[in-house]
Amino acid sequence: MSALNEMSGLKKEPRGKKRKLTAAERKEELVSYLFLAPWLVGLAIITIGPMAASLYLSFTDYNLLQPPEWTGLDNYLRMFEDTRLQNSLGVTFLYVFVSVPLQLIAALALALILDRGMRGLSFYRSVYYLPSLLGGSVAIAVLWRQIFGTSGLINQLLALVGIEGMGWIADPSTALGTLMVLNVWTFGAPMVIFLAGLRQIPTMYYEAAAMDGASKVRQFTTITAPLLTPIIFFNLVLQIIGAFQSFTQAFVVSGGTGGPADSTMFFTLYLYQQGFGNFNMGYASAMAWLLLLIIAAFTFINFIASKWWVFYDD
Amino acid sequence: MKKFSRPARTLTAASLAVVLGLSMGACGNGGSESAGDGNLRFSWWGSDPRHEATQEIIDIYESNNEGVTVAGEFSDFSGYWDKLATTTAGRDAPDVITMDEKYIMEYAGRGALTDLTELENLDLSKFPEAALDLGRYEDGVYGLSTGQNAYSVMVNADLFAEAGVEIPDDSTWTWDDYYEISATISENLGEVAGTDYGALDGDLRIWLRQNDEKLYSEDEPGTVGYSQENLLSWFEHLLHVRDTGGGVSAAQFTEAAAGTFEAENFPTKKTAMGWYWSNQLGALRAATGDDIRILRVPSPSGNAEDNGMYYKASMYWSVSSQSDNQAAAADFVNFLANDPAAAEKMLVDRGVPANPEMAAAIEPKLDESQQTVVSFLEEIEPEVSDSPKPSPIGAGTVQETIVRYVGEVLFDNLTPEEATEQLTAEIEGMISAG
Amino acid sequence: MTTNIAPQANTAPAATRTPTKAAPPVRRKKRNDEELSGSTGSRLLKHIVLIAFGIIMLYPLLWMLVSSLRPNDVIFREAGLWLTTFEISNYTEGWNALQSPFGHYMINSMIVVVGSIIGNLVSCSMAAYAFARLKFRRRNLLFAIMLMTIMLPIHVIIVPQYIIFSELGWVNTFIPLVLPKLLATDAFFVFLMVQFIRGLPKELDEAARIDGCGHVRIFTRIILPLMMPALATTTIFTFIWTWNDFFSQLIYLTDPEMYTVPVALRSFVDSTATSSWGSMFAMSIVSLLPVFLVFLFGQKYLVKGIATTGIK
Structure with a gap:
């Protein structure tokens, strides 16, 4: 239970084991469940059932077309011998550790620039958000080859300055890099969240600080940064979760193969291939639960660490 | 911890329902030929010219068969297989399924498809044995070549x-x-x-x-x-x-x-x-x-x-074992495979028809490229030895x-x-x- | 914890420079102006940098626009943005290529999108309020469970979920796409709103409670208006993500009459033979318009936070 307390990051309420709730507390509890009602119903009907089913399936041999057969821990043990799975974990970790920080820094920097204080901001914001609109559309697959292909835009530009390019997408050593670029380039979503967060900081703080003659840097470190920490934290947690589950971009750019040479084979892409390509849905489910454990561990660490750097007003 | 019991019970119930659903699997629903209302679902993959042509074929069939409706379902290739696997797992597969060489054994071997030789409304007599072999699994034929x-x-x-x-x-x-x-x-x-x-x-x-x-x-x-x-x-x-x-x-x-x-x-x-x-x-x-x-x-x-x-069979027509409309499905496949009206709309989009009568029927309608392909396949026929069986499960x-x-x-x-x-x-x- | 952040912000500089507190108003005004605009030179520089980056950001859209005006076979042979021909027919053909005019699929998408937005706004904000402001037993457990629900990849969830909706007879309706949003299954937005609500000064609802307001009134009269940026974010993201969501819409919608934009767009593409790329790009551009407009107008509400509502 204490781990859960840590995880939620919400304040621990000290309560005696058998202490009776006061009438006011009981009323608040009732109100709470009313507010939570839609979510609880959704959890019971739509979410938990399939999650539990996938947990059950992870202990079975299930090919989607025939009833699952209980095989115990076989799927989990198999992961230890599956070198492609281990490779996909490596690819995924590398991707998470490189692209999440880069994307968040880009998003925060642009949110600060595009927050206020100049003309044409809404125009710039829209332009900078555009790549994120395209998301995982098929068009990206074609576009990325036009940019990073052997005869693509990058190589054409390099040729102008006399450098011979390479097949950025086709070479196993650079293919993952192009996906990281793609991810950083679609920083629109965290940027928007940062923008919204910046707008929630009361202007009176800045007015007061300006009155005191605080420099802009000073204002950033003493007002903006601390008050934005809940939002930075949110972006960090969710971007990590999202990056571990990255699928669409690799799927679209590599045509679902994770190629070249498995260099863009993200964990979820491999999971998808196992589940839908090879009809090993039992194994895919086991992989999904391994991923859940990994993501939960990272989220847990994040929440623990947040105690030291995230400031709430409650 | 007693407090957990009620939500826990609800959750267990929900997950149990899912597990039960899964355990029924693809087979065991054994569609009987008598049931069913004559409303068919028919799925294929491709791009828009194929969707258009196939819809025209459906329209012809519907106008020939009062009271029968055929609902077409189409998507791109990779989405097609994700969807088919999901719907089959949910015992909700389309009645007439377009199959590919890569997956036909997967579905046939696991009981998701019907043996076409057992369907009365479907006449396989016009097809050469070699073409039928392309869809054979054990003793049955589970997919009928749409063309070679x-x-x-x-x-x-x-x-x-x-x-x-x-x-x-x-x-x-x-x-x-x-x-x-x-x-x-x-x-x-x-x-x-x-x-x-x-x-x-x-x-x-x-x-x-x-x-x-x-x-x-x-x-x-x-x-x-x-x-x-x-x-x-x-x-x-x-x-x-x-x-x-x-x-x-x-x-x-x-x-x-x-x-x-x-x-x-x-x-x-x-x-x-x-x-x-x-x-x-x-x-x-x-x-x-x-x-x-x-x-x-x-x-x-x-x-x-x-x-x-x-x-190689370009694609296959298959009938789902989950279908309640197998008789109607067989009749529709029969139309696709043996009726010149359907063949003339399809031309060689799904390969050159293995049924020689259909191949002859479409010949005059083909453009130059298509004719080249047809004559190429005819030319190599004496050299072609037995064709490989579809890829295994x-x-x-x-x-x-x-x-x-x-x-x-x-x-x-x-x-x-x-x-x-x-x-x-x-x-x-x-x-x-x- | 942060109740002391704001005072800190004033007191820290104030401690070192007490006299400025009494600085003449004239000087303060000047400083404010500077902050808003900066010198002409730096302003210009800022615009130049932003525009330069903007071109990189815009490149994909320009390329799509150009591709949508090219004949099919040129799209893959030309990497640049120079147009030699104008293939307007991509638009007319693409619009009519499928069984229904493309607008039909856009209307379907719009229905799913509007339902999802309403669902997310109402249900996620309610759940978030409970998590952020109310005390109840098992709160932390439930919060952790909520986070866990977004940690499993959809590919292992979709089959069991399909079985549920199929048993309920809801396949080929919009229910499987909209109902989960009405039931706050999108934990992303719940968590987002929790973070925003926790960023609001708690004195506000405490003051309201002293005035005799119940939780419903605090939620609807104080919290909701103040979390406008979060609600705008939720609206924009729900719109875009639902508008682009291919997988679940593909799985749940079987009748082409029910198809939505992403499913329809994929129907132009065949990985084994000719695809109508020109039509696909043309319709992609058409389908981007509503999303872009929503962003353009929606982002105004992003900036209507506590800062502009005048609450102090």
Whole structure:
């Protein structure tokens, strides 16, 4: 239970084991469940059932077309011998550790620039958000080859300055890099969240600080940064979760193969291939639960660490 | 902790329902022929011209059969299979299903499809035995070939002319001719390479067949049907093409493997020769705007009878075992397979019809490219030996696996020996699971 | 915890420079102006940098626009943005290529999108309020469970979920796409709103409670208006993500009459033979318009936070 307390990051309420709730507390509890009602119903009907089913399936041999057969821990043990799975974990970790920080820094920097204080901001914001609109559309697959292909835009530009390019997408050593670029380039979503967060900081703080003659840097470190920490934290947690589950971009750019040479084979892409390509849905489910454990561990660490750097007003 | 019991019970109930649903599996719902209301669902993949033509076929069928409705469901290729797997798992598969060689055994072997020979409304008598064999699993026929294709070499005659190379006589050409032509074109044209290697399962199959072997063993299910030396020699053959300068770079090869037809090397005129299925001729002409010709594949001896070419079913019509409307579904498949009205709308979009009467019926309506394909398939018929059985259960991603290893070899990440060993182990790992 | 952040912000500089507190108003005004605009030179520089980056950001859209005006076979042979021909027919053909005019699929998408937005706004904000402001037993457990629900990839969830909706007879309706949003299954937005609500000064609802307001009134009268940026974010993201969501819409919608924009767009593409790329790009551009407009107008509400509502 204490781990859960840590995880939620919400304040621990000290309560005696058998202490009776006061009438006011009981009323608040009732109100709470009313507010939570839609979510609880959704959890019971739509979410938990399939999650539990996938947990059950992870202990079975299930090919989607025939009833699952209980095989115990076989799927989990198999992961230890599956070198492609281990490779996909490596690819995924590398991707998470490189692209999440880069994307968040880009998003925060642009949110600060595009927050206020100049003309044409809404125009710039829209332009900078555009790549994120395209998301995982098929068009990206074609576009990325036009940019990073052997005869693509990058190589054409390099040729102008006399450098011979390479097949950025086709070479196993650079293919993952192009996906990281793609991810950083679609920083629109965290940027928007940062923008919204910046707008929630009361202007009176800045007015007061300006009155005191605080420099802009000073204002950033003493007002903006601390008050934005809940939002930075949110972006960090969710971007990590999202990056571990990255699928669409690799799927679209590599045509679902994770190629070249498995260099863009993200964990979820491999999971998808196992589940839908090879009809090993039992194994895919086991992989999904391994991923859940990994993501939960990272989220847990994040929440623990947040105690030291995230400031709430409650 | 007692407090948890009530929500816990609800949750257990919900998950139990799901598990029960799963445990019913695909089979066991045994659709009877009498039930059903005559409303059919029919699924296929493709792009918009096919959707349009197929809808016209449906309209004709509906107007001939009062009270029967056929609801078409279409999507792109990869989405199609995700959806079919999901709906089949949910015992909600369409009644008439378009199948592919890669997956038909998967579905048939696991009880998701109906044996077509047992459906009264479906007349299979017009189909040659060889065509029916393409959909045979154990004693039944689970998919009816929509039409045939053959894996072949496409050449860009305009690029050949530019390079000053003559188009070879495909009834006598050998691998050595192929190497020489590839190298010469690369040398003369610079930017354009001789060939795109091929390197799908199709030409590996041909290579093995030229050595009297098969990709999958038919006697011992779950094992490969070739000896290591012949797979090794295939990798070495690809390296030979690369080292003599006849092929595109490893990078270009890998880029093309991402699966956008129009972006591949041959359609974008980066090579003068490409390995394609015969029905892709028209699409290749449209993509290049050039004069594309279709050739037999090279053989080791220079004798076309040894070239190992084979017919493949472009797609299959199958009927779901979950269908409550099997009689109506059979009648609709019968219309698709045996009625000239349907054939004339389809033409050769799904391969050249295996039913000779249909092939004859559409002949006058074909354009020049399509006619070339039909006569090509007729021409090679005497040379074509028995066609391989569909890929076994578990083989759905073998093609991608082969391409991945070819890429590794072309990039020199793996030696041909390592690739041979690992590829074999991986294929056997996939197909033995079934 | 942060109740002391704001004072800190004033007191820290104030401690070192007490006299400025009494600085003449004239000087303060000047400083404010500077902050808003900066010198002409730096302003210009800022615009130049932003525009330069903007071009990189815009490149994909320009390329799509150009591709949508090219004949099919040129799209893959030309990497640049120069247009030699104008293939307007991509638009007319693409619009009519499928069984229904493309607008039909846009209307379907719009229905799913509007339902999802309403669902997310109502249900997620309610759940978030409970998590952020109310005390109840098992709160932390439930919060952790909520986070866990977004940690499993959809590919292992979709089959069991399909079975549920199929048993309920809801396949080929919009219910499986909209109902989960009405039931706050999108934990992303719940968590987002929790973070925003926790960023609001708690004195506000405490003051309201002293005035005798119940939780419903605090939620609707104080919290909701103040979390406008979060609600705008939710609206924009729900719109875009639902508008682009291919997988679940593909799985749940079987009748082409029910198809939505992403499913329809994929129907132009065949990985084994000719695809109508020109039509696909043309319709992609058409389908981008509503999303772009929503962003353009929606982002105005992003900036209507506590800062502009005048609450102090």
